[in-house]
Amino acid sequence: MYLKRLELVGFKSFADRTELEFVPGVTAVVGPNGSGKSNVSDSIRWVLGEQSAKSLRGAKMEDIIFAGSDTRKPLNFAEVTLTLDNTDRSLDVEYTEVSVTRRVYRSGESEYYINNRACRLKDIMELFMDTGLGKEAYSIIGQGKIEEILSTKAEDRRGIFEEAAGIVKYKTRKREAEKK
Ligand code: ATP
Numbered sequence: 106m107y108l109k110r111l112e113l114v115g116f117k118s119f120a121d122r123t124e125l126e127f128v129p130g131v132t133a134v135v136g137p138n139g140s141g142k143s144n145v146s147d148s149i150r151w152v153l154g155e156q157s158a159k160s161l162r163g164a165k166m167e168d169i170i171f172a173g174s175d176t177r178k179p180l181n182f183a184e185v186t187l188t189l190d191n192t193d194r195s196l197d198v199e200y201t202e203v204s205v206t207r208r209v210y211r212s213g214e215s216e217y218y219i220n221n222r223a224c225r226l227k228d229i230m231e232l233f234m235d236t237g238l239g240k241e242a243y244s245i246i247g248q249g250k251i252e253e254i255l256s257t258k259a260e261d262r263r264g265i266f267e268e269a270a271g272i273v274k275y276k277t278r279k280r281e282a283e284k285k
């Protein structure tokens with residue numbers, strides 16, 4: 106599985122529809138301070154279900170919607186689509202390409218899609234569970250993450266190993282079954 110494409114519309118500084126194409130291997134994003142590099146990684150965490158505005162460097166979720174500039178009006182919604190190559194079937198669906206989309210309006214309303222079909226946030230979480238992807242997983246190592254892994258409590262650290270071992274899905278199902 107690898108990241109194929111990222112499309113941003115109205116996400117933070119990306120007012121115009123912006124499409125980034127990736128190929129297998131290493132991609133480096135370079136640019137001057139404030140040009141939007143971190144906004145790109147924020148958008149990936151957001152589309153994977155990040156709910157904390159603070160961890161997206163904002164005060165409220167609305168802050169991720171393009172706020173306008175001297176020459177442009179603010180936009181009413183932000184949308185991000187992440188497309189993954191799934192020819193190796195890392196994701197447990199029959200498609201060779203999987204896209205997830207998230208859209209949010211200023212009203213706070215959120216919409217989620219998997220391959221253009223409306224779904225719940227929970228479906229997106231489940232799709233990426235045990236794959237190492239997902240908003241809390243280890244495929245995104247942000248500033249301070251390594252330190253967090255080393256200094257964190259044993260139970261929290263175990264969560265990282267459980268994700269890598271691929272058993273989070275089963276533990277979650279067990280917990281849900283026990284609730285019923
Ligand atoms: P550095 O090299 O300093 O880390 P960077 O390339 O990572 O910089 P970002 O933090 O991604 O830069 O981008 C910051 C820019 O995004 C700022 O200019 C900020 O004004 C802009 N920005 C953030 N949120 C919005 C928004 N909602 N609407 C418009 N612009 C925004």
Ligand code: MG
Nearest residue numbers: 139142143144
């Ligand atoms: Mg940055």
